Amino acid sequence: MNLGTFSGGxxxxxxxxxxxxYLNILWIGFTMLGAIIFGFFPASVALLSVLRQLIQKKEPVIFSTFWGYYKQEFKNSNKIGLIVGIIGCLVIINLFFLQQSPINQTQWLVYPMIMISCMYVLFICYLLASFITFEQTIPKHIKNSILIMLYNPMPSLFMIFGFAAVYYGITWIPGIGFFFSASVLGLVILSSATLAYQKIEKKQLQLSNQATNN
Structure with a gap:
């Protein structure tokens, strides 16, 4: 084994x-800075934006870059947060009434509601990934995120399994969530979204080549 390669690894x-x-601690701190409700989405956008730069090997100054994205996207990310919150409230209300109804009337609705809840979480993840990757209007971000989620099951499954792995890791190792919850989930989101984007680009290229040949 090459010692230099090993030490480099x-x-x-x-x-x-x-x-x-460090990013996880920043995410927690800046989420609280926005009183949680107004800080969650700006902090999440900043987290994913810095992670994206790190994946691209751009070596950003973490704190100043995080703070810059937080300030820059505070307003727009909270607009997305408002839309997501309204949709989430509708899902929660439906789940609440489902629990209050007689079992024999609503039992067949349990699994569809669980599926809708999972799709809601996936939608948020793709929406955040789209927001930091593409420059487009919020309605277009929403539309594209829904389409990507529906037509790319493998990246979505990868995201679900990644979330489950992080959840069990946090459960089994006390205290690790403070340092590696949101940041590792951010890597899962970006990896899954990138995989979905690559599949779409590959399909578009194939269609373009077919159109050219015809």
């Missing part, structure tokens, strides 16, 4: 370990 791992922990 160890350094890279430790560097990512530190960055993910």
């Amino acid at each position: 160890i350094f890279s791992f430790c560097n990512w370990f530190y960055r993910l922990a």
Whole structure:
């Protein structure tokens, strides 16, 4: 084994370990700075934006870059948060009334509502990924996120399994969620969304080549 390659791998791992922990703490702090309700989406957008730069090996200054995205996208990200919140309230209200209704009348609705809840979470993830990746209007972000979620089951399954793995990791190792919950979930979201975008680009390229050949 090449010692230089091994030591380089160890350094890279430790560097990512530190960055993910630091970003997670920043995400918690800036979410609280916005009184949670107004801080969650700006902090999440900032987190994903910095992670995207790190994945692209741009080596940003983490704090100043995070703070810059937080300020820059505070208003627009909270607009998205408002829309997501309204949709979420409708889902919660439906689940509440489902629980209050007689079992024999609503039992067949349980699994569809669970599926809708999962799709709601996936929609939020794709929406955030779209917001930091593409420059377009909010309605277009929403439309494209729904279409990507519906027509790309494999990336969505990858996202679900990734979320489950993070959940069990946090459950089994007390305290680790403070350092590696949101940041690792951010990596899962970006990896899944990137996979979906690559599949779409590949399909578009195939269609373009077919049109050219015809």
